[in-house]
Amino acid sequence: MSVDFSQTDEDGRCVLRFEGALTMLRARRLSDELAAVRADDIVVDLSGVERMDTVGAWLIHKLERDRGATVTGASDEQRTLIEHVAQADKPITVRRQPEPLIYQFVGQVGAASVTAVTTLVGLLGFFGSLCLSVAQIFRHPRRFRFNAVVQQFDMVGIHALGIIGLMSVLVGIVIAQQGAVQLRQFGAEIYTVNLIGRAAMRELGVLMTAIMVAGRSGSAFAAELGSMKLNEEVDAMRIIGISPMESLVFPRVLATLLMMPLLGFYAAILAIVGGGIFTWASLDMPPITYVQRIREVIPMTDLWQTLIKAPTFGFIIxxxxxxxxxxxxxxxEEVGRRTTTAVVQGIFLVIVLDAFFAVFFTQIGWP
Known part of the structure; x- marks a missing residue:
């Protein structure tokens, strides 16, 4: 059923009468016919309209808005529909207006600050939950999952020996080469051994190991737990009475905490070995002399610093x-995003803690 449209003149006014169904079926043709009407004073008579949809209401509203038409004969439902269409008739900004740069900068700084504070509070709460889980394990030792811890030893420690060893040897060679080049200008190439020994044992060994573990094991922890969370395995564990903190988090934290001192010491020794290879090949220093010099220049406090920093870094990662x-x-997609965040967060916290330890050890007389 379509609408019948007629135009008459009554008392000097143009009367447009609609009969039938004022719907979308004749919207295009009716719109063209209404555009062809040339009159200033228009009266729209809807008394003969049996049915009206949103498109028909829009055509009537358009006559009211653009040409000042007066609508008569509309039922309550039709009038309500026209009013709703009129309320929705608002200008839309298709392209978002760019904000001033200062507003963007302040907004980004504010969002980053809120995220940082929220993450810090979340980490503190997570640490508290872990402490409660450890207390429960001490109260009920049978809940300790020894096999899970050993499995994480293998993943965090044994499988990482190759890449950490290669990285440490290359870092030792780079330190020796760059140090020798700079010290040669002052005729002090012999002190290259001091540079290698102190830098490797005190800082670079444990720091590079922590960065490698964060990128390797920290990302693996986030991806594994994230996948389990996504597959609702974590929720299933809670339902059957198994604590995820005790069965998933604690073994990983304990394994990383215990393996980091060993990996850090291992990395420092191999960095020293790499520096020794360079000094033997480039500076003609015999290995025995190099080892003796290393024993003389590395104080015991450097080893203690490595053994103190390493478990702290492992725990944070x-x-x-x-x-x-x-x-x-x-x-x-959230798994990938959280994995990236875990690596960045772990490396950032490690560097911040390393700076704190550097100041702390200097203050207590371990320069």
């Missing part, structure tokens, strides 16, 4: 990886 993994929600 494992905490960040597990924390971000358990925050995964929604879809697989």
């Amino acid at each position: 494992a905490m960040a990886g597990c924390f971000q993994g358990l925050l995964v929600e929604g879809n697989a």
Whole structure:
């Protein structure tokens, strides 16, 4: 059923009468016919309209808005529909107006600050939950998952020996080469050994190891726990009475905490070995002389610093990886995002803590 449209003149006014169904079926043709009407004073009579949809209401509203038409004979439902269409008739900005740069900068700084504070509070809460889980394990030793810890030893430590060893040897060679080039200008190439020994044992060994573990194990923790969270395995564990903190988080944190001192010492020794290879090949220093010099220039306090910093770094890396993994929600894309965040967060916290330890050890007389 279509609409019948007629035009008459009554008392000097143009009367447009509609009969039938004022719907979308004749919208295009009716719109062209209404555009052809040439009159200033228009009256729209809807008393003969049996049915009206949104498109028909829009045509009537357009006559009211653009040509000042007066609508008569409309039922309550039709009048309500026309009013709703009129309320929705608002200008739309298709392209978002760019904000001033200062507003963008302040907004980004504010969002980053809120995220940082929220993450810090979340990490503290996660640490508290882990402490409660450790207390429960001490109260009930049978809940300790020895096999899970050993499995994480293998993943965090044994499988990382190759890449960490290669990296440490190359870093030692680079330190020796760059140090020798600079010290040669002052005729002090012999002190290259001092540079290699102190830098490798005190800083670079444990720091490079922590960065490697964060990129390797921290990301693995986040991806594993994130996938389990996405597949609702974590929720299933809670339902059957198994604590995810005890069965998933604690073994990973404990394994990383215990393996980091060993990996850090291992990396420092191989960095020293790499520096020794360079000094033997480039500076003609015999290996025996190099070893003797290393024993003389490295104080015991450097080893203690490595053994203190390494477990702290391992604990932070494992905490960040597990924390971000358990925050995964929604879809697989969230797993990748949280994994990246875990690596960045772990490396950032390691560098911040390393700076803190440097100041602290200097203050207590371990320069």
